Amino acid sequence: MDEALVIAAHGSHLNAESSTPTYDHADTIRATGAFGEVRESFWKEEPSFREALRTVDAEEVYLVPLFISEGYFTEQVIPREFRLEDWDPELWDSDGTSATNATLAAEDTDQTVHYCGPVGTHDSMSDVIVQRAESVTGDPDVGDGFGLAVVGHGTERNENSAKAIQYHADRIRERDRFDEVQSLFMDEDPEVDDVADYFESDDIVVVPLFIADGFHTQEDIPEDMGLTDDYRTGYDVPTTVEGHDIWYAGAVGTEPLMADVVLERAADAGADVSSAIEQVREETGGAKPATGD
Amino acid sequence: MDGEYVDALVATAPDGIAFDDLHVAHESDGYTFQTPDVDHSGIDEETLRTVAAESPYVRNWYFWHATAPQKADRWAFLRWLEGAEQRDVAERYDALADGVSATWGELHLTVTLSDGERAYSVRHRADADVGTSALDTHDDPLDAREIAKHDDDGGYRPLKTAPSLQTGWAFPALSAGEFVTTVDAFYPATIANWHREREGELDVNHWRDTVDRQTGIYGVVKTWDRGDGYEHVNWVAEACCDDSQCLKRREWQYDEETDLGVDGGSGEFPCREPCSLVIAGARQWTKLEGETSQTYEFELTPSEKEQVEAIIDAVADGEAEDIREADIYEGANRYRARFLRAKLFDDEGNLGGVETEQ
Ligand code: SF4
Numbered sequence: 062m063d064e065a066l067v068i069a070a071h072g073s074h075l076n077a078e079s080s081t082p083t084y085d086h087a088d089t090i091r092a093t094g095a096f097g098e099v100r101e102s103f104w105k106e107e108p109s110f111r112e113a114l115r116t117v118d119a120e121e122v123y124l125v126p127l128f129i130s131e132g133y134f135t136e137q138v139i140p141r142e143f144r145l146e147d148w149d150p151e152l153w154d155s156d157g158t159s160a161t162n163a164t165l166a167a168e169d170t171d172q173t174v175h176y177c178g179p180v181g182t183h184d185s186m187s188d189v190i191v192q193r194a195e196s197v198t199g200d201p202d203v204g205d206g207f208g209l210a211v212v213g214h215g216t217e218r219n220e221n222s223a224k225a226i227q228y229h230a231d232r233i234r235e236r237d238r239f240d241e242v243q244s245l246f247m248d249e250d251p252e253v254d255d256v257a258d259y260f261e262s263d264d265i266v267v268v269p270l271f272i273a274d275g276f277h278t279q280e281d282i283p284e285d286m287g288l289t290d291d292y293r294t295g296y297d298v299p300t301t302v303e304g305h306d307i308w309y310a311g312a313v314g315t316e317p318l319m320a321d322v323v324l325e326r327a328a329d330a331g332a333d334v335s336s337a338i339e340q341v342r343e344e345t346g347g348a349k350p351a352t353g354d
Numbered sequence: 355m356d357g358e359y360v361d362a363l364v365a366t367a368p369d370g371i372a373f374d375d376l377h378v379a380h381e382s383d384g385y386t387f388q389t390p391d392v393d394h395s396g397i398d399e400e401t402l403r404t405v406a407a408e409s410p411y412v413r414n415w416y417f418w419h420a421t422a423p424q425k426a427d428r429w430a431f432l433r434w435l436e437g438a439e440q441r442d443v444a445e446r447y448d449a450l451a452d453g454v455s456a457t458w459g460e461l462h463l464t465v466t467l468s469d470g471e472r473a474y475s476v477r478h479r480a481d482a483d484v485g486t487s488a489l490d491t492h493d494d495p496l497d498a499r500e501i502a503k504h505d506d507d508g509g510y511r512p513l514k515t516a517p518s519l520q521t522g523w524a525f526p527a528l529s530a531g532e533f534v535t536t537v538d539a540f541y542p543a544t545i546a547n548w549h550r551e552r553e554g555e556l557d558v559n560h561w562r563d564t565v566d567r568q569t570g571i572y573g574v575v576k577t578w579d580r581g582d583g584y585e586h587v588n589w590v591a592e593a594c595c596d597d598s599q600c601l602k603r604r605e606w607q608y609d610e611e612t613d614l615g616v617d618g619g620s621g622e623f624p625c626r627e628p629c630s631l632v633i634a635g636a637r638q639w640t641k642l643e644g645e646t647s648q649t650y651e652f653e654l655t656p657s658e659k660e661q662v663e664a665i666i667d668a669v670a671d672g673e674a675e676d677i678r679e680a681d682i683y684e685g686a687n688r689y690r691a692r693f694l695r696a697k698l699f700d701d702e703g704n705l706g707g708v709e710t711e712q
Contacts (some may be wrong), residue, residue, distance in 0.1 A: 073510040073512070074630070074631060075510070075512070076510070077503050077504065078512035080503075084499060085494075088496070103636075104630065105512070106512065106514075106630075107513075107514045107515075107542040107543065107629075108542035108543050109542075109543075109629065109630060111627065112542065112543035112546065112547070112626075113543070115543060115546040115547070115550075116538055116542060116543050116545075116546050118423075118424075118425040118428075132540060133570060137569060137570075138569070138570070141567065141569075143463075169557055308424050
């Protein structure tokens with residue numbers, strides 16, 4: 062039988078749009094024909110993590126978490142709910158941002174599951190952040206004269222959450238493309254509320270490292286940064302705050318190039334998807350040399 | 355396309371075929387070909403091809419082995435739909451000519467035979483008799499994901515098997531593979547679990563197993579179970595899993611030995627463990643039920659007591675919005691509720707002026 066790709070995402074009981082990026086990226090990958098089946102699965106929606114594998118015909122499955130950071134969900138919840146036998150986070154041999162993959166058996170279906178690290182800590186995620194900056198400014202060469210803020214939760218919920226943000230901020234800084242790159246957080250210093258204090262550049266692109274738009278990216282962050290007093294009234298892109306033009310990008314996970322990161326994760330685990338990767342990069346505007354490293 | 359099934363038959367004959375009233379074999383004296391209508395033996399390949407070409411039994415065999423999805427549960431589901439275990443091929447083909455329908459949750463499923471090919475369709479069961487031209491038609495099975503997201507009023511449906519599927523759409527012409535994909539997009543994993551149950555292999559995880567597995571913010575639910583009591587789980591099941599709320603038939607119980615005291619429902623497909631909505635609800639109830647009850651004193655007229663009950667009933671049954679504006683005979687009517695609030699609440703919103711914290 063063919064191989065299948067199963068994407069594991071959070072989903073929501075309250076927000077109908079939470080699943081949209083997952084569906085979109087799954088559709089992009091489905092269209093490449095790289096996998097016999099592509100299946101979305103959710104913690105809060107259906108098919109649930111518990112029952113996704115049994116809906117898939119393939120004996121061999123690449124399981125890619127559409128999550129930003131490594132930690133609670135990727136190391137405990139997903140392996141437990143998918144019933145991956147003998148899972149141990151050590152198998153990823155990760156320092157918090159360097160997860161690889163592990164091949165395990167699913168207890169209830171006997172399928173072979175290549176359990177991959179989350180999209181959020183894959184190196185190619187840096188490209189998606191940059192591409193998000195290009196999308197929101199409408200400038201494929203954005204960088205000169207611009208600062209870039211990568212925004213995340215902070216450590217309150219998960220110690221690795223901040224690590225993923227810093228990891229990509231560091232990588233993008235090393236490329237010398239933006240005048241300044243800074244990681245900012247919602248619940249710890251440096252706080253996103255003070256975005257203007259952390260940059261000298263007149264223009265600042267703000268990219269939240271979240272999978273889907275929702276409460277945090279659409280309400281909290283825009284209000285915290287002072288783009289608007291009330292998220293319901295909306296805000297301009299850019300909006301001038303304390304003399305800086307803030308280009309607020311919304312969740313990075315909605316960027317079409319995210320589909321590429323899902324494929325990269327599967328490719329790292331042995332899936333033969335190189336032509337699909339090329340196709341997706343071309344379609345989603347990520348055709349340039351990917352990472353340079 | 356025509357003849358493909360004949361080539362396949364000739365290629366498979368040496369292995370022998372015995373399926374749905376069709377028997378074919380290749381022996382030293384030639385081929386045998388038997389159906390309820392004909393009985394040939396010792397025929398050569400050319401004759402075999404001729405008889406096979408016009409036999410519905412061959413088309414039927416080919417469909418089930420080359421066209422229908424081969425995954426055991428999808429295959430069994432398609433067989434179930436056309437009543438393959440109850441009817442022989444001749445009867446089935448007669449019935450299929452007019453179309454054979456079944457209900458799956460709120461879905462109305464139909465398979466029809468035209469020009470010897472099966473075609474499948476899906477629509478809301480409330481639209482079973484509506485002309486297709488009056489419905490929004492779709493041909494991409496994955497459109498079902500979007501349709502399933504919202505109810506007729508535009509409200510988000512977090513539970514796919516809630517009986518609130520929107521109406522007004524149809525997938526009028528699907529292949530067998532597209533058809534099962536569509537059903538699975540509306541009701542994920544129901545085909546797989548239905549099949550497991552039929553095979554006696556449904557892996558039910560009862561309340562206790564499921565709650566014990568929880569960690570993080572849901573770990574607290576473990577503390578809700580104390581001693582031998584499981585009345586609280588009855589309440590959960592009555593609140594969430596009743597057929598009026600969810601079309602899955604609840605098969606999970608308190609634990610392996612202890613059945614719950616409420617009915618699991620009569621759905622076609624089973625529920626094998628408490629879902630994420632139930633666990634999220636249980637987390638909140640665990641917190642709320644940790645409070646000790648207190649005695650409050652209010653004065654209500656008998657009609658006011660009944661009105662409070664009517665309001666709770668209307669909300670619990672999702673009927674509050676259906677009560678007409680001027681129907682002041684209903685306790686849960688908006689004006690009636692506003693009158694009660696005006697009379698009984700103090701400025702802080704305390705019922706009967708009695709503070710919550712005493
Ligand atoms: S736990 Fe109850 S509400 Fe949830 S899917 Fe099962 S039967 Fe439906």
